Every structure is written in C-alpha cells, then in structure tokens.
Amino acid sequence: MKFTRLGLCLLLFFTAFMTAMGQSQRKNNFTISGYVKDRASGEDIIGATIYIEELKTGVATNVYGFYSITVPAGDYHLQYSFVGYKTRSMEIALDKDQSINIQLQEAVVEMEEIVISSERPEQNVTEVKMSTEKLSVEKIKTIPAMFGEVDIIRSMQLLPGVQSAGEGTTGLFVRGGAADQTLIQMDEATVYNPSHFLGFFSVFNPDAIKEVELYKGGIPARFGGRISSIMDIRMKEGNSKKFAASGGIGLISSRLTLEGPIVKDKSSFIVSGRRTYADVFSAFAKDTSARKNILYFYDLNMKLNYRFSDKDKLFVSGYFGRDKFKFEDDFGLSWGNKTGTVRWNHLFNNRLFLNTTLLFSDFDYNFDINDDVLSFDWTSNLREFSGKLDFTYFLNPNHQLEFGYKAGYFQFSPATIKPVGEKSVIDAFKIDKKYALEHGIFLSSQSKFSEKLSVEYGIRYSLFQNIGPATVLIYGDEQNRREDNIIDSVKYSKGDIYKTYGGLEPRIGARFMLNRSSSIKASYNRTRQYLQIASNSTAGLPIDRWVPSDKYIKPQISDQIAAGYFRNFKDNTYEFSVETYYKWMQNQIDFKDQADILLNSTIETELLSGKGWSYGVELLLKKNVGKTTGWIGYTWSKTRRQIDGINGGKAYRPRYDRPHDISVVVNHEVSPRVSVSANWVYATGSAVSIPKGKYAFQGQPISYYDPLDRNGDRMPAYHRMDLSITLKQKKKLFGRGQGEWNLSVYNAYMKKNPWIIDYRNVINGDPKIDPEDNVTVDTEEFKSVTTYLLKIIPSVSYNFKF
Amino acid sequence: MKQYINILFVISLFLWSCEEVIELKHGKAEPLLVVDGKITDGPGPYQVKLSQTTNFNNSENDTKVSDAEVVISDDDGNSETLIHKGNGVYETVNLQGAIGVTYTLDINHGGKQYEASSTLLPISKIDTLIYNFEEKVEDSTGSMVNAYRVVFVAPVTKLGQINYYSWDVYRNGRLENKLAEDIIVSSDEYFGEDIAFEFDYDFFIDDHVRVEMSSITEEVYNYFEGLDEVLENDGGLFSSPPANPPSNISNGALGVFRASSVTSREMTIRKP
Structure with missing residues (x-):
C-alpha cells in the first residue's frame, strides 16, 4: 500500500x-x-x-x-x-x-x-464550531419518549435541520441529505443500521451512552466518509470511583447497567444490556395464531478502560445487538450490528496527544423461508476493519493542530442463498463479494488571529480503492448500461486495485466576535462519500444493501457553505442562533422505476445518477440552565434532486423535503422530586405522488401517476405533542438507591397523522371491510385510505440506580 | 422477498394502527389509452380490451373505448382487423396464434397511433400436480373440513437465458386469481432444474383443479411486476416511489399486449 x-x-x-x-x-x-x-x-x-x-x-x-x-x-x-x-x-x-x-x-x-x-x-458563541448540536444523555432522558423508550436518534430528530422520513423511522435526514449520508458512529466504529424493530427504536441503549454530537455542517477534517453529517456517539467509560448499578423496567424493554472500578481510579468497566420482553407485541394480538410469532431485540454494550499512567490510557469497547423475528413457522428474519473499538491514548509530552484506534463493524441479516418446495436460507453481511491515528498538538493557546490518518478495509457480501431440505427447488445462488479500501489523511488547525477572529481550517485527502478478487462487466454503452448490452468482463485477482477514486476535502470555519455575547460564524466544507445504500425507498429497512463506489458508481461529493449569528442573552441563560446554508451535491444516486435491487448482481444497470441541492434557514432558541430548560427550533428548507431518467429529467423533491419544521422541547423542575416535560413538533407533510387518475385492469381499479410529477404533492401536515412526568421516590431504595417513576403520553392530543396512504377499493365506505368478509356490499369505491399509527400511547416505566 | 417484509409490516400495523378514508386533491390528467390484449397458441377468438383513464373521483373506474381501429399482424405479413363486440372489447375472427411468431398490435384511436409487439414463446410442460393437506377449516355449514394446497412442478429449460411465466388456477372451472392483484408471475432465475411452488388457495375434497401455465416475455413480466408494485405501494416510505407499470405499448398508452403459449394440467382432490 x-x-x-x-x-x-x-x-x-x-x-x-x-x-x-x-x-x-x-x-x-x-x-x-x-x-x-x-x-x-x-x-x-x-x-x-x-x-x-x-x-x-x-x-x-x-x-x-x-x-x-x-x-x-x-x-x-x-x-x-x-x-x-x-x-x-x-x-x-x-x-x-x-x-x-x-x-x-x-x-x-x-x-x-x-x-x-x-x-x-458561553461556548456556543465563542467557539468556531457551528452547525453542531450536542445533547447529553441526561438531557435526552428528560424528553418524553414513545413507549417510554428513551431514543437517541428520535431526540436528534427534534433539532433544527434534522428531518425524519415519517413516524416510526430512525433515519436522520440532515440538511437535505439522505439517511445513508449521515455517518453514525459509536465510540468511533460505524453503525451501519441503527434501527431495531424496523425502525421504531434505535440501537443505542441510553444507559450506556455518555453524549451525542451531530455535525450538520462545518464538519471537522478528522471526519470523513459521509457527505451530509456525522453523528458521533460516545459510550460511558464506567464509574472509576465506586460500584454502581442502574436500570429500568418499561413497557417494551428492561435495562440493566453495572459499572465500577476494577482497580480504583485506574481501571473501570461498564456493562449495559437491554432486551424487549419476548414477543410482547404478538402477545397483544387478537389472532391466536399470531401469538406463535417471535419478535424481540436486545443490545449489549461493554467498555473497559485501564490507565497505565497519566500518559497512557487504554479503552476497549464493544456493542452487540440483534433483532429476531419469526412468523409462525413460515419465515424468520434476524439482523444486527456488532462493533468493536480498541483505543489507546498516549501523551508524547504535555502538548502532543495521540489517539490510536482499531475499529471493527459488522452488519448482517438472515432470512429463512420454510415454504415447502421454496425453502431457503439467505444471508447477507457487511464488514469493516479500520485503524486510525489522531494527533492533537497544543501549540499555544492561540493555535491548536490536529492531524491523522485512517485506513479501512471493507467486505460486502450482499446475498448468499442456499436451498433448505431435500424438496427445495431453489438453486444455490450468490452475489459476488466486493472488497474495498478507504484512506483518509487530514490536517487541521485552529488559530486565534485576534480577540475577535478565530479560524479553524483543515484539509482532508480521501482515497478509495476497489480491490480484487472481482469481475467487472463491460457494457457496450457505459452511459446506458443494460443487462443485454454486456459485451465483455474483466477478471481481477486477489489484491488487485482495479478502480481508484480520491480527492481533497477542504474544511474551513471562522468566528468573529461582535461583542462579549454575540458572534457571527461562517464555514465551508467539501465532503466525499464512497459507500451508499442502494434503495429506492425512503425509510431504512434491515435488508438495505450497502454498495461501494466502483467503475460505474461515482463517489458522492458535497459542498456546503453556512453562515450564522449566535447570541446569548441574560447572562448566558438563553442561547440564540440563526444559521443559513446552501449545499450542492454531486453524483447523487436514484433508481429506475421498478428497479430490482436486492438480488441484482449488476446493480449498475438499475442505477441513475445526477445532482442535488438544498438550502435553508435554522433558528434555535435554547435555555440550558434554571428550573425550566429546553429549546424552540424552527427550520425552513428546500431540497431538490435532478437526475436524468427520473421525472423526465426535471428537478424533483425527495420525500423528506419538508419546508417547515418546528420543534418545542420543554422540561420543568416542579420540585426536587418532580419534573414535567413536553414537546411539540410540526412538519410540512412529506413530498409524495398522489394519483392523478385511475383505470381498470383485470377487474380492478389501478392508480394512475403523472410520470413527470414525482413527489409533486404533499401528505397532510404532521404535528404531535408528547408529555411526561418524572417522580423521584422519597424513600431510598434499600437504604441507598434512588428510584423514579416516569409516566409519558405519546401523541397526547391524539392527532391522527397519516403514516402511509394507499389507494384501493373500499366497501361501504369502511376500509376495514375485507372483500371476503360476509357483508352486503352497498358501495364499492376506489378511495384513498390512510393508515394512522400510534394514535396515543401512554406508558409507564420505572428507573433505578444504586 | 419484499412480500415477507410486507407481512412483517402488516403484523406491526395491525397491532398499532387504524385506517380511514381520506379525501385528497388528485388534480386532473388528460385521458390516456389503456390496453389489455392477449393472444395465445390456444384456439381463438383473442380479445383486446380498450379503455381510457378517468379522474380519480369518478364513479366509474374507466371509460370504455368503442371507436378504435384495432389490427393484429404477424411477422409473415398476415393481419386481421378486430371487431368491436361492445364495452371496449375487440375480438379476432380467424387468427390462430403459433409458437415462435411475433405479433404486432396496431391501434388507431382519436387520431393517434399506438403499437405493441410480443413474441409467442414456447413453454415447458407441468409434469407434476399434487395436493398436500394444509389445515382444518370451518366450512359454510360450520363443520370442520380438510383444506388442501396445490403444488405444481415443471422442468426448467434454460437456454442461456431466463424464462418468464404466468399461472392461472381454476377451481371447478372458475378462475381463482381473476383480479389484477392475484396475478401470479415468476422468472426461473433462482430455480434449479425445476420450477415449483404452492398456490395460496384452499381446495376441498371433490374440487376439480386446473392449473394453466403460460410463457410471457420479459417485457410482459416487467409489466406485471410493475402492476403489483403499484397495487402494493405505500407511497414511497418503505416501497419505491409509485410509478405506472412499464407498458410495452408505444405513444404513452398504458397496459400490456401479451402473446403466450399455454400448457395446463388438471386433477380432482380425492378423499384420502
């Protein structure tokens, strides 16, 4: 190399x-x-x-x-x-x-x-960093949660500039970027699929997490690999003073965390687990056969650290989580992430700090279908092994340098299918594995030019290499790739580098103090992305397929400029900021209509690419201290994509383009024992295509869509309020512990927010009537039917710590 | 495999959700021609059904087209004009479909010309048709009876290419999968020496079962897959953004013109 x-x-x-x-x-x-x-x-x-x-x-x-x-x-x-x-x-x-x-x-x-x-x-005013949102887990825990399950990703969706694809989805759509354009990392290891239970919950157990930082823009040069944003999650290290236990019992899951010193002040550990009650969902089912179903997930986080001396510290952390689903005996689906981090902090001297990290990430899913002659087993897997060196050099108070290098090795196994049982007529089938390397080298510097002006400037150079073994297909016309137009194929053996991409990623940010409590900031960054999810739906699924850049899939590039005004009021009690941004995105991919993605070994034939752009304004008023804390955020934004072959080549809105987005989050300490929280969200309805007409085919009405008006319509606007109250117990638990009850109501005023809308025949005006039901059919009309999810969900949970 | 994911959603939805009719602004679109035409190697007459799209909120689902000129020709230069039998149905008189022939459909309507062609591909035979006990179900009189499922097996002749098929299942002479959402199509891409599966219909003792298997072209297969995607679409949250199925008819018309070779096998479910 x-x-x-x-x-x-x-x-x-x-x-x-x-x-x-x-x-x-x-x-x-x-x-x-x-x-x-x-x-x-x-x-x-x-x-x-x-x-x-x-x-x-x-x-x-x-x-x-x-x-x-x-x-x-x-x-x-x-x-x-x-x-x-x-x-x-x-x-x-x-x-x-x-x-x-x-x-x-x-x-x-x-x-x-x-x-x-x-x-x-008053850091938010004085630091150069902008477009960044940091939330501590303590803060996140005060936000009312769906089913009482504190959820880190869902809390991030309450921040300006962050959109959600819809209720019950965990994707973060940041400043016009798609969900796969946000790098989600836990202790610096990439988490490729952060969702549990198809997106209703995220994989981050709040008890194991210390804090979360989201970079929406002004992304520091030390980060690379995704063009839109970085979600940096840090796990707790474990209490090094005394042994402690904490946990909770909720409607959906129970949690238990143990932490403590191994050698006091030198070494500590934390182990945190969470599991949903076995098949709690199906137990509620009215249909007895549904009770045979299995549906649960669990998470396990572990971290150990050892301080050899003031100069050397070692951390080892890991995450393991899995969802299991089984529908009667007919089919099963399970998926999960594994991550591992080994980190060594070393001080060369009191000004040069080195962090050396080895990282491992794995995401896999497995399908097993038990359907007589069609029985088979399907596995898919993505693996990353990375290593990196990060130096921090504290030159003088006005000048700080960071530089480092990261290298990663990726292995993609999109699908391996094996027949199960003697009778199965399924052919064994496999999509060739793909291998790739990604490197990044960066240098960034923070300089204070005067009392007023501070600048952070950096550069990253990233390089991506496809490596063998591989077979690359050659198409007669590279622009118009079709399976019937494959004219040749080239074989590469193990270790051969057959395609290389690379480029500079400049990052710069500046802060100018207007006075002691206000400043203006500006930033520019270019980011490159070499891995993406091949999917034509908006919300993530466990079966989403990650594909690397290659001969036919060009790396995504984004340029973003942002400017903002930051001001603190009343002795820093209130923080106010307004930011505006414009973002240009190149080589954005989308798929042809009716694209076949999952089991396609020539995915480049289904793919189209073009450009995207997004701009917006974000306002945030925050109160961090006092009995009442919280924030009000408002975002106005516009996102478009333009890809030849989609929407007749005209610009169109991605589904997650939602111009107006408001969130209000409030927590109030009524007394030392009682606190109440509320949040309210409003967002313009998702951009969707509504049928412009209908026609009959084989006895059934079919929706007609205008092929030149993709996502030209909107779902009804979304809004919702959640409430919660936390009561700390007066009596100590077993003499020393602390317990608290949390009662929460999700969607308190029972807004029926359309989750999905479909179009079909409705009998007697009631969409619940099935054509096979024994009812007198008075009318049968083609109608729009909306599915409301989660009308109101009260929940209760009990948390304790010792 | 999306169907299995769909089941997963259906289960979660059914636990937490509810449904309601909603009124949306649908706008308007110019009426477009919709074609449903089929020619087989079986005896004629063959039908071509023509209609036009209509506004979403119309009480009728389409407008029948009765004033079109419809011609089917083959690649040997033979052609026949179809006769309108009423209600938008056009029929052939003498035409006989044959394997290996490419048929072209020409339609002249409202001053516009539309064209589609489809090749009548050969088909292998169904060599096994069996039934397996599925479960006991309640019949209309309230007594418990045995329900059976039908499995077919047909050898796959892969000539360096993927073959595409469609199936029709008849119970006592009545078509079970007659609606668009019941269309059964598959390719043999992931099958080994045989293509086989079980049909999702319950049969009972003394039922007469007939399974028809037809060859279709890749274009026609893609149309039916696209049709299924529109019917199953959730608007683009978990499914792809909705799009009209890819028609093989020119000039912006919707629908499909297919040529198929048909083979069938039948049996009667007997008391064990």
Missing part, C-alpha cells in the same frame, strides 16, 4: 515539525495540561473549558477529556467550567510545566444561584 506509507511519512514529518516548533517556543513558556473528569463517576468530560483570567484566553478539552495550554510564566487564575457543572477556580504560579487533573462536580438545581457566575459557559 503505497498510500499507507505516504500517510505515515507525512505524519512523522508533522510530528517532528511540531516537536521542533514546540521546543523553539519553549524558552519562557510553560504548559498546563491534564484531564477534566466528573467527580462522582470519574468519566472524562468532553469540551470542558479552561480559562485563564489574566490572559483572557482558554482552551477546551478534546474528545478524550484532555487539554493543554501553553502560556508565558506568571501567576494566573484558572477557571475550569462545563455546562451543568460547578465552575472550579484555582490560582497557580506557573514557572514550570504543570499537569493538573481536575474533577468537576455536577451542579444540582437548588445550587443554581451559586453556579451562575459571570464566567458562565
């Missing part, structure tokens, strides 16, 4: 360069560095700020809780702060390099008055 070697050389060069620069500056300057942790649990705090009053300058901890700041010798007042935590101040006489590990204590509401000081966090 030539490229791998080149990457390593560059890294070594940077390392040497930084060390040299560091030394030349070292004379009168000293470095303060260390970790910021949570006092109760020992968890690292990401994004805590360290501020030096005298110099009016500061830094923030990186994603591993590490910070480093190099300043001239002198006496300083340091302030360590983080949202929701009590600020800690200390005085130091800096005459040599110092390592200061700080523990911050969580602020409880009653202590609010003490917490609010003039140095309240």
Whole structure:
C-alpha cells in the first residue's frame, strides 16, 4: 500500500515539525495540561473549558477529556467550567510545566444561584464550531419518549435541520441529505443500521451512552466518509470511583447497567444490556395464531478502560445487538450490528496527544423461508476493519493542530442463498463479494488571529480503492448500461486495485466576535462519500444493501457553505442562533422505476445518477440552565434532486423535503422530586405522488401517476405533542438507591397523522371491510385510505440506580 | 422477498394502527389509452380490451373505448382487423396464434397511433400436480373440513437465458386469481432444474383443479411486476416511489399486449 506509507511519512514529518516548533517556543513558556473528569463517576468530560483570567484566553478539552495550554510564566487564575457543572477556580504560579487533573462536580438545581457566575459557559458563541448540536444523555432522558423508550436518534430528530422520513423511522435526514449520508458512529466504529424493530427504536441503549454530537455542517477534517453529517456517539467509560448499578423496567424493554472500578481510579468497566420482553407485541394480538410469532431485540454494550499512567490510557469497547423475528413457522428474519473499538491514548509530552484506534463493524441479516418446495436460507453481511491515528498538538493557546490518518478495509457480501431440505427447488445462488479500501489523511488547525477572529481550517485527502478478487462487466454503452448490452468482463485477482477514486476535502470555519455575547460564524466544507445504500425507498429497512463506489458508481461529493449569528442573552441563560446554508451535491444516486435491487448482481444497470441541492434557514432558541430548560427550533428548507431518467429529467423533491419544521422541547423542575416535560413538533407533510387518475385492469381499479410529477404533492401536515412526568421516590431504595417513576403520553392530543396512504377499493365506505368478509356490499369505491399509527400511547416505566 | 417484509409490516400495523378514508386533491390528467390484449397458441377468438383513464373521483373506474381501429399482424405479413363486440372489447375472427411468431398490435384511436409487439414463446410442460393437506377449516355449514394446497412442478429449460411465466388456477372451472392483484408471475432465475411452488388457495375434497401455465416475455413480466408494485405501494416510505407499470405499448398508452403459449394440467382432490 503505497498510500499507507505516504500517510505515515507525512505524519512523522508533522510530528517532528511540531516537536521542533514546540521546543523553539519553549524558552519562557510553560504548559498546563491534564484531564477534566466528573467527580462522582470519574468519566472524562468532553469540551470542558479552561480559562485563564489574566490572559483572557482558554482552551477546551478534546474528545478524550484532555487539554493543554501553553502560556508565558506568571501567576494566573484558572477557571475550569462545563455546562451543568460547578465552575472550579484555582490560582497557580506557573514557572514550570504543570499537569493538573481536575474533577468537576455536577451542579444540582437548588445550587443554581451559586453556579451562575459571570464566567458562565458561553461556548456556543465563542467557539468556531457551528452547525453542531450536542445533547447529553441526561438531557435526552428528560424528553418524553414513545413507549417510554428513551431514543437517541428520535431526540436528534427534534433539532433544527434534522428531518425524519415519517413516524416510526430512525433515519436522520440532515440538511437535505439522505439517511445513508449521515455517518453514525459509536465510540468511533460505524453503525451501519441503527434501527431495531424496523425502525421504531434505535440501537443505542441510553444507559450506556455518555453524549451525542451531530455535525450538520462545518464538519471537522478528522471526519470523513459521509457527505451530509456525522453523528458521533460516545459510550460511558464506567464509574472509576465506586460500584454502581442502574436500570429500568418499561413497557417494551428492561435495562440493566453495572459499572465500577476494577482497580480504583485506574481501571473501570461498564456493562449495559437491554432486551424487549419476548414477543410482547404478538402477545397483544387478537389472532391466536399470531401469538406463535417471535419478535424481540436486545443490545449489549461493554467498555473497559485501564490507565497505565497519566500518559497512557487504554479503552476497549464493544456493542452487540440483534433483532429476531419469526412468523409462525413460515419465515424468520434476524439482523444486527456488532462493533468493536480498541483505543489507546498516549501523551508524547504535555502538548502532543495521540489517539490510536482499531475499529471493527459488522452488519448482517438472515432470512429463512420454510415454504415447502421454496425453502431457503439467505444471508447477507457487511464488514469493516479500520485503524486510525489522531494527533492533537497544543501549540499555544492561540493555535491548536490536529492531524491523522485512517485506513479501512471493507467486505460486502450482499446475498448468499442456499436451498433448505431435500424438496427445495431453489438453486444455490450468490452475489459476488466486493472488497474495498478507504484512506483518509487530514490536517487541521485552529488559530486565534485576534480577540475577535478565530479560524479553524483543515484539509482532508480521501482515497478509495476497489480491490480484487472481482469481475467487472463491460457494457457496450457505459452511459446506458443494460443487462443485454454486456459485451465483455474483466477478471481481477486477489489484491488487485482495479478502480481508484480520491480527492481533497477542504474544511474551513471562522468566528468573529461582535461583542462579549454575540458572534457571527461562517464555514465551508467539501465532503466525499464512497459507500451508499442502494434503495429506492425512503425509510431504512434491515435488508438495505450497502454498495461501494466502483467503475460505474461515482463517489458522492458535497459542498456546503453556512453562515450564522449566535447570541446569548441574560447572562448566558438563553442561547440564540440563526444559521443559513446552501449545499450542492454531486453524483447523487436514484433508481429506475421498478428497479430490482436486492438480488441484482449488476446493480449498475438499475442505477441513475445526477445532482442535488438544498438550502435553508435554522433558528434555535435554547435555555440550558434554571428550573425550566429546553429549546424552540424552527427550520425552513428546500431540497431538490435532478437526475436524468427520473421525472423526465426535471428537478424533483425527495420525500423528506419538508419546508417547515418546528420543534418545542420543554422540561420543568416542579420540585426536587418532580419534573414535567413536553414537546411539540410540526412538519410540512412529506413530498409524495398522489394519483392523478385511475383505470381498470383485470377487474380492478389501478392508480394512475403523472410520470413527470414525482413527489409533486404533499401528505397532510404532521404535528404531535408528547408529555411526561418524572417522580423521584422519597424513600431510598434499600437504604441507598434512588428510584423514579416516569409516566409519558405519546401523541397526547391524539392527532391522527397519516403514516402511509394507499389507494384501493373500499366497501361501504369502511376500509376495514375485507372483500371476503360476509357483508352486503352497498358501495364499492376506489378511495384513498390512510393508515394512522400510534394514535396515543401512554406508558409507564420505572428507573433505578444504586 | 419484499412480500415477507410486507407481512412483517402488516403484523406491526395491525397491532398499532387504524385506517380511514381520506379525501385528497388528485388534480386532473388528460385521458390516456389503456390496453389489455392477449393472444395465445390456444384456439381463438383473442380479445383486446380498450379503455381510457378517468379522474380519480369518478364513479366509474374507466371509460370504455368503442371507436378504435384495432389490427393484429404477424411477422409473415398476415393481419386481421378486430371487431368491436361492445364495452371496449375487440375480438379476432380467424387468427390462430403459433409458437415462435411475433405479433404486432396496431391501434388507431382519436387520431393517434399506438403499437405493441410480443413474441409467442414456447413453454415447458407441468409434469407434476399434487395436493398436500394444509389445515382444518370451518366450512359454510360450520363443520370442520380438510383444506388442501396445490403444488405444481415443471422442468426448467434454460437456454442461456431466463424464462418468464404466468399461472392461472381454476377451481371447478372458475378462475381463482381473476383480479389484477392475484396475478401470479415468476422468472426461473433462482430455480434449479425445476420450477415449483404452492398456490395460496384452499381446495376441498371433490374440487376439480386446473392449473394453466403460460410463457410471457420479459417485457410482459416487467409489466406485471410493475402492476403489483403499484397495487402494493405505500407511497414511497418503505416501497419505491409509485410509478405506472412499464407498458410495452408505444405513444404513452398504458397496459400490456401479451402473446403466450399455454400448457395446463388438471386433477380432482380425492378423499384420502
């Protein structure tokens, strides 16, 4: 791998360069560095700020809780702060390099008055980062949840700029991007299919998660691989102070988490599991035969960490989850993700930080059909093995460098079908495996040019290689690929690189302070994507097929510019922001009508590509502190795609183009024991095609669609309110534990939101009447029938912790 | 395999959902010609049915076309003009379909010309037709009776290409799958030496079963698959965006013109 070697050389060069620069500056300057942790649990705090009053300058901890700041010798007042935590101040006489590990204590509401000081966090205004939404799991847990199941992805859908495809779907459609254009990673390992139970729930067990950050734009150079957004999920590390257990019993599932020190302050673990009650859904079924069905899912998260010294820390984490479904004895479907992360943090010196990570991801599904002569077993699998190096170099308070390299190996096995039983007439069938490599090298720098102007600029170079063994088909006309037009095929043996794509991905962001509480920011980024889901539906399914770029599927490229105004009010109690963006997307894929995707070994014959664009405005008013917290978000946006061969070559709306989107999320602490929450959402109806007429064929009315008006109509607007109340128990559980009840109501005012609409004959005006039912048919008319899902769902859950 | 996913949805829907009729703005479209024509290697007359699309909220589902000129010709230059029998049905008089011949349908209606062609492909024989006990069900008198399912087996003759088929199932001379949603088509792409499956209809003792298997072209198969997609479509959430089935008729007409070779096999369900 030539490229791998080149990457390593560059890294070594940077390392040497930084060390040299560091030394030349070292004379009168000293470095303060260390970790910021949570006092109760020992968890690292990401994004805590360290501020030096005298110099009016500061830094923030990186994603591993590490910070480093190099300043001239002198006496300083340091302030360590983080949202929701009590600020800690200390005085130091800096005459040599110092390592200061700080523990911050969580602020409880009653202590609010003490917490609010003039140095309240105002990061959202001062940091260069924009178009980013960060939610802690504690915050997410206060949002009323469907069936009482706290859901991280569903909570992200409440943020401006994030659309959902419809009720009961987990895809994130960010700023006009499709669901597969968002990279979802847990402890840096890609999660290829984040849904459970066909999308009603997501795979992230809230008890195992620390926090979630969503980058909608201004994507840092360290991230690559998806063009639209990055959802970065960090798992908890486990309490390193004391043994703790927590869990919950809900309507759908039960959870249990155990965590604690292995060696106090040196090593800790966390194990967290969740499982739905066996076949709880089918148990409600009126039809007794449905009770024979199996339907459940489970998740297991684990993490271990070991601190060898202040300089070396090792983390090992993993996730394993699976859905199982069995319909009587006729067919079964199961699917699941596995991820693994091994991470080693190393401090070369107090200013150069290295994170080395090995990653593994796997997604597979399995079908087994037990249907007499048609019995077969079908498996499909996608695997990724990656490794990466990320350096952070803290040059001086005004200048911070990040650089690194990532390499990944991908293996796609779209489908292998085997006949089952003697009688089966199914032929064994297999779609050839595909293999690919992806590399990314990046350098980014954060520079403070003046008190007012800070700039973050970076560049990423990504490279994608299709590798053998493979057989590449040659078509008579490359633009118009048809199965009957295959004129040749070329075989490549193992390890041969037969197609390479690559390119630069510049990223730049700037922040200009208008005054102490307001700023303007702007950013530009280019992103490239080499893997995509081949699907012509909007919502994700467990059988979605990931396909790599190749000779016929060009990599997707996106360019986004964004600008925003950020302002805090009333001593940072309120955060306000308005952002606007424009995004151009190249090589967007869509499929021909009636495309055959799942079992197609020549998928390029069904695929069309073109361009897409999206623009919009997002407003967000947020209150993070006080008894009442929450946010109001409003988004106006427009998304279009234009692909030759679809909609007559005219621009069309993707289904998830929903111009108006409002969300209101409120949590109020009535007393230390009681809190109430509510949220309300409104969104323009999804863009759909409604029949423009009908005709009869073989005794049945058939909808007629205008072929030049794809998604030209809209579903009715969607709106809904959810409520919840949390009551903490007064009595300690077994003397030391804490228990709480949560009651929630999903869709409180029982809005009948159309989920899907279909068109069919309706007997006597009642869509529930089946033509085979024994009823007198007075009328039989072709009608639009809407299916409402989840009219109102009250639920109760009990959570505890020791 | 989408059908299995569909079952999954049906189950989840049935647990949590409810259905209602909704009034939507459907707009209007110019009426388009709809063709349903078939020629076989069996005895004639063969029929071509013509109609036009209509507005969604019309009480009738279509408008019959009675003033068209309809001609079927073969690749040897023979042609015959079909006679309108009323209600949009046009019939041949002397034409006899034959294997290996490509038939062309020409329609002149409202000043527009439409054309379609289809080749009458050969078909293999059904070599086995059997029935298996399925379950006990309640009959109209309330007593429990045995229900049987019918399985056919036919050898596949793969000549370096994929073959396409359609099936019709008759019980006591009555067509069981007569609606568009009941159309049964398949390719033999994923089958080995034989193509076989079980029909989803219950049969009872003394029922006479007749299964007809027809050859169809890839174009016709794609039309029926497209028709099924429109009928099953959920508007694009889990299914693909809805689209009209790909017609083999030119000039923007809807529907299909098919030529088929038909083979059949029959049996009577006997008391065990």
